[in-house]
Amino acid sequence: MSGTPSRAVDVLRFSVGTLTAIPVRPPSSVEREVTRPAMVLAPLAVLPLGALVTAILWAGRELELAPVAVAATAVAALALASRAFHLDGLADTADGLTCSYDAERSLQVMLRGDAGPAGASALVLVLGIQIGALTSIQHSAWGPLLAGTLVCVSRGAAVVMSLRGVKPARQSGLASSYVDSMSPWTAAASWLLLTGLVAGVFVLDDQPWWRALVCSAVALVAIGWLIRRATRRLGGVAGDVYGASIEVSLAVMLLAAS
Structure with missing residues (x-):
């Protein structure tokens, strides 16, 4: 029983430490029992980052600053x-x-x-899409919250x-500890x-809920393409491909939401 709280702490440390610059102690283990649930918790681990983006967009809009500069x-x-x-993963991929x-x-x-x-x-194109989309999204009433939600x-x-x-x-490296580990049911439920969370924010912003389905679909297509391409060219996915999938997913979801 005593190992359960310790493992939960390791899961949180791995997720936050891998996905953010928030200083946390390293986990005592990087076994799959730690890294697999840490991947599921990834959107929760970056809540501070989503809040940061929301705050910047909201403050910039209220202060009537240049929208493109605020988005950048x-x-x-x-x-x-x-x-x-x-x-870095996007560029390397x-x-x-x-x-x-x-x-x-x-x-x-x-x-x-x-x-x-x-x-x-790749960096110029993906960052350009993100900045351009955020420039548009921030103008709607709950646009900053929508942007922060999509970050997560x-x-x-x-x-x-x-x-x-x-x-x-x-077969070595950190990514090998969580690649090929997630059940389809867990991935689908997540x-x-x-x-559903994105749909709720769209409704809050007086926009059609089904736009969330569009955001989800384009992200899944982009991720699927990256997996297929990496598998054909590299024999599988590496940690860099994970980073690329996150940045590309954010770009296409922001574009679809704009």
Whole structure:
């Protein structure tokens, strides 16, 4: 019985420590009993980040600041609050998927950490979409809350990426502890819950609830494409692909919501 609270603390530490820049002690274990539920808790772990984006957009709108500058500030704050971890994964994934047809060479390029032309282009395009969409979203009454909610919901991509049957690109590394670990029922229940949350915010903002289904659908298509592409080119998914899926999911959901 005494191990249950300790494991719950480890799950929370792993989720918060992996997905945010909030200082927490490292978990005592990174076994699947810890990392798998931590992926499910990912949207909850980033609530402070969603609140930060909401506050920036709301304050900028009330102060009548330039909407594009406010949106860019919100995106910059989100990057800082997550240590730009997912943006780094996006750049590395783009470079890895375009550098070579040899899986081993591609994985080596992804490990280098520097951004090549493909990685830089991916960052510009994805961040541009996020900023442009936030510029539009912040104008509606509950737009800042919708944006903050989508920040949290986009982290649900980690659950889909962890589905059983999705193979790891490497047999070592942190990602191997949660890739190919999530049951379809858990992933479906998690995604439906997140979609329902977004639908509630749309209704609060006097918009059709079904727009949440559109946001959910485009995100799932983007995640599915990344899984398929990474599996064909790399032999499976790596931690960088998780980061890419989160940033791309956020971009397409914000675009659909705008």
